[in-house]
Amino acid sequence: MKQLLIPGGILYNGDCIVGAKQYIKDNSIDLIITDPPYGIQGDMLHHHYNRDERFVVQGYVEVSTNAYEEFSHAWIKEAARILRPGGSIYIISGYTNLYHILSALRQTELVEINHIIWKYNFGVFTKKKYISSHYHILYYEKIGGNRTFQTEVRFGLCEKDENGGSCNYQDRGDVWIMNREFKPGKIKNKNELPYELLVKMMQYSSQEGDQICDLFLGGCSTAKVAIGLNRKIIGFEISPTIFDIKTKEVETIIPGSMLSSLRIPVLTTPGRRGKRWSSEERQAVHKRYHEFMQAGMSKTNAISTLEKEFERGRFSLSRCLKEDIPDERENQNER
Ligand SMILES: C[S@@+](CC[C@H](N)C(=O)[O-])C[C@H]1O[C@@H](n2cnc3c(N)ncnc32)[C@H](O)[C@@H]1O
Numbered sequence: 001m002k003q004l005l006i007p008g009g010i011l012y013n014g015d016c017i018v019g020a021k022q023y024i025k026d027n028s029i030d031l032i033i034t035d036p037p038y039g040i041q042g043d044m045l046h047h048h049y050n051r052d053e054r055f056v057v058q059g060y061v062e063v064s065t066n067a068y069e070e071f072s073h074a075w076i077k078e079a080a081r082i083l084r085p086g087g088s089i090y091i092i093s094g095y096t097n098l099y100h101i102l103s104a105l106r107q108t109e110l111v112e113i114n115h116i117i118w119k120y121n122f123g124v125f126t127k128k129k130y131i132s133s134h135y136h137i138l139y140y141e142k143i144g145g146n147r148t149f150q151t152e153v154r155f156g157l158c159e160k161d162e163n164g165g166s167c168n169y170q171d172r173g174d175v176w177i178m179n180r181e182f183k184p185g186k187i188k189n190k191n192e193l194p195y196e197l198l199v200k201m202m203q204y205s206s207q208e209g210d211q212i213c214d215l216f217l218g219g220c221s222t223a224k225v226a227i228g229l230n231r232k233i234i235g236f237e238i239s240p241t242i243f244d245i246k247t248k249e250v251e252t253i254i255p256g257s258m259l260s261s262l263r264i265p266v267l268t269t270p271g272r273r274g275k276r277w278s279s280e281e282r283q284a285v286h287k288r289y290h291e292f293m294q295a296g297m298s299k300t301n302a303i304s305t306l307e308k309e310f311e312r313g314r315f316s317l318s319r320c321l322k323e324d325i326p327d328e329r330e331n332q333n334e335r
Contacts, residue, residue, distance in 0.1 A: 001018075004250075009226070011243070013236075024082045025082070031088055031205050031212045033090045034090070039065055040065075058242075076104040092118070101138065110142055114174050118135045119175060120180045148206055153203045154204070157313075192218065193219075193221045208230040209232065212231045212232065217247075222235065229258050229259060285320050
């Protein structure tokens with residue numbers, strides 16, 4: 001199989017089912033992000049989307065509807081074999097053949113963590129039905145190890161938006177609204193995934209130096225983002241034309257070059273988290289809260305201020321406030 005060695009990875013031009021068997025050891029991959037052909041005549045998608053075909057790289061290899069079930073079982077079996085215990089996989093899929101992918105996943109040791117909906121712009125206009133503008137992202141894990149999920153990698157738990165909502169909570173919702181990239185005038189693969197989507201998955205589910213795999217490279221977006229974020233990449237693309245054009249772009253990415261553009265979260269872990277509450281501290285919290293209420297402060301602002309003053313999380317502060325005010329005598333007993 002033709003291969004291309006790049007700093008931080010290796011890309012193969014060939015069938016991923018054959019290639020994975022030949023080149024990837026059992027339990028060796030930390031994270032798979034992959035976007036298989038959809039079995040809906042993807043090679044004809046430009047007609048559907050009314051795209052300018054001059055800018056779409058030719059050679060997309062589709063899988064026929066009849067072969068889709070067997071094909072899905074074969075590559076998902078390989079994906080399950082190569083993932084390390086605790087490793088995770090994101091599969092991007094349309095709706096039409098989703099049931100084959102779900103059925104194949106059920107026959108492996110992989111278990112569902114989330115079923116994410118990716119809502120994008122410019123769904124195909126239809127008159128007598130709703131306009132379809134979402135994909136499915138199946139997020140699964142191979143059980144038996146520690147799964148990487150970096151809860152505060154993008155937004156700290158305490159970070160609030162202008163309406164007082166939690167940025168972390170919103171970012172970790174299971175509906176992702178992200179636009180596909182237009183890239184007018186640039187040569188692209190059909191269905192190229194937006195960088196934003198790949199960055200998000202890699203940030204939450206991997207760390208620098210982790211081994212990432214994409215079984216269906218296409219425009220090599222996963223490979224580019226993996227290298228840009230200083231992860232290692234191994235991947236396959238069956239089409240020689242796509243492989244030759246798109247892997248050239250991967251070669252231009254400097255390892256780690258995207259790291260400086262990542263947002264730095266404000267981390268919250270309160271200084272006194274896990275420390276024992278004394279009756280004095282509980283009394284002081286009640287006293288301050290009472291003062292805030294008398295001054296007309298809202299409950300939310302009062303708790304936010306208490307978080308800073310007492311270096312405690314909002315949940316433990318709320319719990320403390322629900323309890324009765326400790327008796328002075330308790331303090332003396334503690335001393
Ligand atoms: C949906 S596209 C992937 C798009 C890619 N995620 C991107 O962002 O550009 C699927 C790709 O899989 C390739 N493909 C089809 N069958 C394959 C196989 N058995 N092994 C490897 N690649 C295959 C197709 O040629 C196509 O480029």
